[in-house]
Amino acid sequence: MSRKKPEDRRVVRTRRTVIYTFLLILIFMYISAHAQLEEERAQALQAETLETGNAAQAGLAAGQEENGEQVMEQEKGDGKAEGQEGLILNPEDMWCLILTNAQYPIPEDYLPVLKEVPGQGQSVDERIYDPLMEMLSDMKEQGLSPVVCSGYRTLDKQEMLFNRKVSAYVKQGYSMEEANQMARRLLSIPGSGEHCLGLAVDIYCESYQKLEAGFADTKEGKWLRENCWDYGFILRYDQGKEELTGIDYEPWHFRYVGKAAAQYLKETGMCLEEFYIEESLYG
Known part of the structure; x- marks a missing residue:
């Protein structure tokens, strides 16, 4: 038996290396092509799913809008008062629903445009002037004598009044x-x-010129309590x-909140703080 020459062995090894390399290249190309195909399928599926989801969401939104319109039309048809089913808050009405108390101060740069109440020596935000004058006029037509004894105050005057009251109590012996x-x-x-x-305005009458609880028993006090809502005011x-x-x-302090809100607060028996809680308006 003849032996293979070293040159023949090298040729065989070289051929095997070439064949193996070629096979590896084919395998790599197959894997790459398969991976690319799977990626394209996944992208196509994702696009289809997204399109379906968007269509469903659009359909849901359209359905909600249609249902909302149907509810509004039904409420109009039923002739129900808005306050009986809840109060719809409009952004343009929020100016008269501002809440201020010990927890919610007034911005220092808050400056309403004022209009003077004739013959009263007081001013109010010009936006509540007309409903206030209408309310006072209707009272006078019924033989009542309301007097607006306090209207707009500056923050400085409010501070002065508070400090004066504190000083009065201290002089009485309180800490x-x-x-x-x-x-x-x-x-x-x-x-x-x-x-x-x-x-807001403080109102008393010619026969009872005191800001005390007794004003509630006067004709003017009773009338205001029963009718202020019709003009957009509440007993605050x-x-x-x-x-x-x-x-x-x-019983002398009346605050303008708008007719819709005033009617709603009357029907529900809520004060402005309770209304803020119900409507989640607290910041």
């Missing part, structure tokens, strides 16, 4: 802490106050709401 706590039951603390919004600090408002009962 500074006690005086502050007592004063804040009667007056808004510095930096807050509905009068500083220009949206009512009995039984002291813990919520932080202010004692004030």
Whole structure:
């Protein structure tokens, strides 16, 4: 038997190497092509799924809009008062629903455009002037004698009134802490106050010129309590709401919130703080 020469062995090894390399290249090309195909399939499936989802979402939104329109049409057809089913808040109406109390101060740069109440020596936000004058006029036509004794106040005046009340209590022998706590039951603390919004008025009458609980028993006090809602006003600090408002009962203090909100608060018996909680308006 003849032996293969070393040159023949090298030729065989070279051929095997070439063959193996070629096979590896073929395998690599197959794997790459297969992976690319799977990726294209996945992208196509994802695009199809996204398109389907968008179509479904659009259909859902259209259905909700249609249902909303149907509900609104049904409410109109039923002739129900808006407050009975809930109050729809419109952004353009939020100016008269601003809440200010011990927790929510008034921005220092808040400056309402004012209009003077004739013969009263007081001013209010010009946007509540017409409903206020209408309410006062209707009262006078019925033989009543309302007097707007307090309207808009600057933040500085509110602070002065509060500090004066604190000083009065201190002179009576109360500690500074006690005086502050007592004063804040009667007056808004510095930096807050509905009068500083220009949206509130204090009203008494010619026969009872005192801001005391007794005003509630006058004809003017009773009329205002029963009818202020029709003009967009509410009795802001009512009995039984002291813990919520932080202010004692004030049957003379009326705040403008707009007719829809006033009617809603009347029907539900809520104060403005409760309304903010219900509508999740607290920031």
